[in-house]
Amino acid sequence: MTAVLFDRIALIGIGLIGSSIARDIRKLGLAKHVVISTRSAETLKRAEELDLGSSYTGSAAEAVEGADLVVVSVPVGASEAVAQEIASRLKPGAIVTDVGSTKASVIAQMAPHMPDGVHFIPGHPLAGTEKSGPDAGFAGLFKGRWCIFTPLPDTDPEALARLRNFWEALGSRVDEMDAVHHDKVLAIVSHLPHIIAYNIVGTADDLETVTESEVIKYSASGFRDFTRLAASDPTMWRDVCLHNKDAILEMLARFSEDLAYLQRAIRWGEGDKLMELFTRTRAVRRSIIEAGQDVDVPDFGRQRPDA
Ligand SMILES: NC(=O)c1ccc[n+]([C@@H]2O[C@H](COP(=O)([O-])OP(=O)(O)OC[C@H]3O[C@@H](n4cnc5c(N)ncnc54)[C@H](O)[C@@H]3O)[C@@H](O)[C@H]2O)c1
Numbered sequence: 001m002t003a004v005l006f007d008r009i010a011l012i013g014i015g016l017i018g019s020s021i022a023r024d025i026r027k028l029g030l031a032k033h034v035v036i037s038t039r040s041a042e043t044l045k046r047a048e049e050l051d052l053g054s055s056y057t058g059s060a061a062e063a064v065e066g067a068d069l070v071v072v073s074v075p076v077g078a079s080e081a082v083a084q085e086i087a088s089r090l091k092p093g094a095i096v097t098d099v100g101s102t103k104a105s106v107i108a109q110m111a112p113h114m115p116d117g118v119h120f121i122p123g124h125p126l127a128g129t130e131k132s133g134p135d136a137g138f139a140g141l142f143k144g145r146w147c148i149f150t151p152l153p154d155t156d157p158e159a160l161a162r163l164r165n166f167w168e169a170l171g172s173r174v175d176e177m178d179a180v181h182h183d184k185v186l187a188i189v190s191h192l193p194h195i196i197a198y199n200i201v202g203t204a205d206d207l208e209t210v211t212e213s214e215v216i217k218y219s220a221s222g223f224r225d226f227t228r229l230a231a232s233d234p235t236m237w238r239d240v241c242l243h244n245k246d247a248i249l250e251m252l253a254r255f256s257e258d259l260a261y262l263q264r265a266i267r268w269g270e271g272d273k274l275m276e277l278f279t280r281t282r283a284v285r286r287s288i289i290e291a292g293q294d295v296d297v298p299d300f301g302r303q304r305p306d307a
């Protein structure tokens with residue numbers, strides 16, 4: 001068992017990510033007390049049934065009282081409401097972090113509400129699945145995955161080191177970058193793939209009336225991979241799109257240009273151009289595997305080991 005890292009941890013939001021963190025904290029014994037809070041009474045009840053924490057409350061403000069570490073795991077569009085609610089009850093010296101998929105917007109929403117003496121360190125674990133809610137989480141989700149911090153310029157190095165220790169205890173590799181840079185990188189490696197998946201599955205669904213259910217009947221594994229991503233939580237992804245608008249639009253413009261190039265090559269039978277691109281992209285996957293990243297996702301993605 002790993003050592004206790006924080007006396008009291010408050011988890012605000014207990015869906016896929018919050019509940020995976022809760023399971024790891026419990027399994028590894030990282031805190032003496034874990035208080036769980038979430039907006040919906042039904043989800044809170046389920047978290048209690050799953051025995052994810054030590055105590056439970058519907059009030060985020062009450063939850064953060066006396067907490068040394070506060071982890072906010074709610075859709076990014078709810079960040080400001082949570083920050084506003086907890087601000088006056090935070091303990092001086094507490095570390096407040098989040099797990100949101102976009103960072104500049106979360107900082108703009110939360111930082112102005114953070115009282116002096118509280119260490120606000122935005123974070124983003126690059127790990128997840130298409131599932132949501134407290135039942136979907138599992139211990140070990142963050143193992144071998146990156147967790148990116150986007151600290152503000154005046155962040156206390158000691159608080160940063162404590163949060164780094166926490167994520168490393170969960171098995172993550174921690175990196176730091178500027179929030180705007182994070183949002184650009186994630187727009188291409190995470191946000192665009194989801195938008196493309198939502199779009200292709202939507203198009204196929206529209207075609208369904210034309211093809212009389214052949215789309216579903218004959219869906220091959222390439223298409224089914226897209227349906228996994230397109231099954232991701234609508235609220236979460238609506239918020240990601242609205243809160244990383246500029247970077248996503250920039251990447252979508254690039255993507256559309258490149259798609260037009262491909263379209264033209266197909267129209268004019270330019271096989272050499274297709275070969276050049278397909279050979280180059282094949283090498284990208286090889287280099288990801290060689291870099292030790294887990295890209296071999298059997299079946300429909302990462303499943304809970306106990307599912
Ligand atoms: N799902 C992923 O793959 C993934 C990966 C990394 C980061 N994230 C980020 O983690 C965060 C949580 O995502 P998730 O997948 O755990 O979502 P989820 O839908 O499984 O859980 C969200 C939780 O937030 C609570 N909630 C919603 N609105 C709230 C509000 N206004 N106030 C308080 N609580 C509220 C819900 O009750 C629920 O407990 C999001 O910001 C998301 O961008 C998700």
Ligand SMILES: O=C(O)C(=O)C[C@]1(C(=O)O)C=C[C@@H](O)C=C1
Nearest residue numbers: 101125126127128129130189190
């Ligand atoms: O594997 C998946 O299903 C995910 O969507 C996880 C994923 C990703 O795009 O990699 C999704 C959003 C995050 O912010 C981080 C991770």
